[in-house]
């Protein structure tokens with residue numbers, strides 16, 4: 482049943498930037514009336530060019546608006562909606578949000594909860610410890626004599642720790658003194674670089690595999706540089722039959738728990754191939770910022786599918802023909818990935834008409850229409866196609882048309898890491 486058949490549905494996207502712009506565009510094309518609640522004070526240009534938006538600064542509490550507008554679907558970019566002064570009131574409205582709530586949300590929010598859940602269900606999870614202080618962390622590193630990835634125990638965009646990937650014991654000991662341990666530290670054994678992910682929808686107690694994905698998290702070509710705050714590139718492959726086994730090994734064993742807690746919404750697993758087996762690094766419970774827009778493009782009826790998933794009804798995702806792969810490239814601006822460095826508002830220009838999606842991040846339009854860079858991530862360029870090579874070629878042909886002084890992008894997406902399991 483198409484969304485059209487049940488009348489015009491109202492969608493509210495919670496977020497900013499490329500994710501929000503892309504969801505608004507795609508769900509509008511699929512028949513929805515779309516709007517956005519801009520949760521952060523940057524990256525407004527993209528969403529505002531798609532439809533009505535209200536900012537959290539102007540309206541700190543979205544609940545009165547939700548009561549008035551009664552959206553049929555709420556699509557969040559992040560789990561920060563669960564950490565607001567208005568969260569309880571929001572939940573009391575039984576919002577049709579595309580994200581699990583309550584117990585299900587803990588899968589992303591609390592890293593140690595995910596670890597313990599995996600242990601209970603026999604899912605390999607990279608060995609990890611949650612500690613209260615840097616001194617406790619140091620004791621574990623010295624005792625184990627292994628490198629650790631340093632993470633926040635509780636996930637939120639405002640966490641005092643952002644993931645630092647250390648590759649030796651010395652690296653780990655060198656970084657530890659720099660950490661803010663006010664929320665504790667999650668130490669996770671470093672498991673190498675053979676990374677992949679899978680995104681599925683869970684609804685009415687069933688897992689629906691969607692895509693296997695790969696993110697290029699290192700800042701520079703050749704997988705050099707630090708693991709940046711957000712990826713520089715991403716590939717997705719339509720994978721409802723779980724070609725790479727991530728669903729079978731890392732999601733399916735959680736089915737009893739999904740059912741027990743009434744989990745419904747997206748679930749993404751990020752994993753590393755280690756000693757011949759996939760090991761979980763983390764779970765996310767929302768559509769990812771790079772893969773979400775491509776998934777919405779690849780699905781034949783994203784609106785109906787997401788609506789039913791938000792209501793925990795049975796779903797049967799359908800796909801658009803011949804769009805099996807997607808490639809997303811980020812144009813990073815001056816200073817990225819070292820976000821302490823900032824540059825002036827230089828112009829951003831696009832030569833000709835793009836032949837794939839260009840989703841704007843941190844740019845603003847001047848009165849004369851010229852775009853200016855206002856932050857570290859300028860835009861995401863996303864192409865979908867019948868083959869991986871075609872998706873990659875289209876994305877590159879388009880990102881090369883966008884110019885902004887000091888900007889850069891990775892030129893080797895697809896040349897390393899893919900297919901899943903490669904290092």
Ligand SMILES: Nc1ncnc2c1ncn2[C@@H]1O[C@H](COP(=O)(O)OP(=O)(O)O)[C@@H](O)[C@H]1O
Nearest residue numbers: 607630644669670671672673698708751762763
């Ligand atoms: N245990 C690990 N071993 C190797 N690399 C890791 C490990 N944990 C995380 N990473 C790298 O850091 C990235 C971010 O870590 P992740 O756990 O996904 O946290 P977040 O996305 O919340 O920053 C991963 O995608 C992966 O590239």
Ligand SMILES: [Mg+2]
Nearest residue numbers: 751763764765
């Ligand atoms: Mg992650």
